Amino acid sequence: MTAPSTAAVAPTQSGDLLVASSCTKRFGGLVAVSDVNFAIPRGGIVSLIGPNGAGKTTFFNMITGLYVPTEGTIKFDGAELTGLKPHEVVRLGVARTFQNIRLFGNMSAEENVLVGLHHRLKGRWFGAILRPPSIKREEAEAHDRAMELLKLVGLDARSQTLARNLPYGDQRRLEIARALATQPKLLLLDEPTAGMNPEETRRLTDFVRQLRDQFGLTILLIEHDMKVVMGISDRVTVLDHGEKIAEGSPAEVRADTHVIEAYLGRGAAEAG
Numbered sequence: 340m341t342a343p344s345t346a347a348v349a350p351t352q353s354g355d356l357l358v359a360s361s362c363t364k365r366f367g368g369l370v371a372v373s374d375v376n377f378a379i380p381r382g383g384i385v386s387l388i389g390p391n392g393a394g395k396t397t398f399f400n401m402i403t404g405l406y407v408p409t410e411g412t413i414k415f416d417g418a419e420l421t422g423l424k425p426h427e428v429v430r431l432g433v434a435r436t437f438q439n440i441r442l443f444g445n446m447s448a449e450e451n452v453l454v455g456l457h458h459r460l461k462g463r464w465f466g467a468i469l470r471p472p473s474i475k476r477e478e479a480e481a482h483d484r485a486m487e488l489l490k491l492v493g494l495d496a497r498s499q500t501l502a503r504n505l506p507y508g509d510q511r512r513l514e515i516a517r518a519l520a521t522q523p524k525l526l527l528l529d530e531p532t533a534g535m536n537p538e539e540t541r542r543l544t545d546f547v548r549q550l551r552d553q554f555g556l557t558i559l560l561i562e563h564d565m566k567v568v569m570g571i572s573d574r575v576t577v578l579d580h581g582e583k584i585a586e587g588s589p590a591e592v593r594a595d596t597h598v599i600e601a602y603l604g605r606g607a608a609e610a611g
Contacts, residue, residue: 362411389578432524444503455520508539528560
């Protein structure tokens with residue numbers, strides 16, 4: 340399998356790729372995230388867990404520029420993310436998927452991936468009209484790249500299928516392919532196995548691990564399936580009511596009294 344050109348940082352490099360310092364997000368009188376310090380090591384797989392309403396997706400949205408922190412800062416690979424627009428965050432190397440799949444349903448699988456490639460293309464509107472050789476060459480390269488990514492996620496044979504006609508698990512994979520098309524260093528996955536059966540979950544979990552191990556991507560995921568979290572994560576951070584209540588290895592988090600009481604339940608802790 341050919342490695343995707345993700346502009347990824349090799350996992351052997353030291354330091355943290357993303358650092359959030361004292362991040363708070365308020366919506367009027369509601370504090371969705373409260374004074375959270377958080378770091379993602381280069382080449383790591385980190386899971387963000389917690390009950391519904393804990394602030395996980397709000398935190399994702401602050402990283403990706405959909406929300407601006409009310410207080411605190413977020414730095415990515417040495418650059419300040421705070422206040423950047425989503426497309427500017429993408430250009431720096433942060434890509435995400437969504438809890439509720441957001442594909443273009445009436446576009447083919449290939450066209451969806453081409454959307455992800457668009458911001459890396461150099462052609463402009465006048466080139467699309469005049470169609471000089473450089474534009475034709477760039478379009479051909481974009482098509483080849485899209486097919487590479489579809490092959491990576493196992494969808495090359497369905498490249499012309501409308502996204503809305505793909506099975507649920509394939510739609511999840513297509514959304515990841517589109518995110519990879521932006522050439523990220525950091526990939527954020529918001530409940531990637533939600534709605535999947537056990538076999539689909541196993542396959543996607545293996546694929547996420549492959550992205551890190553084979554291609555050097557750094558990955559942050561929100562996930563409610565504790566079997567996935569405990570099996571794939573290097574580190575787990577737990578939020579509850581917007582506050583960080585625990586952080587550590589999967590084994591440490593699973594045994595943490597605060598986590599057991601707030602989220603996992605004693606049965607989950609004993610089952611591990």
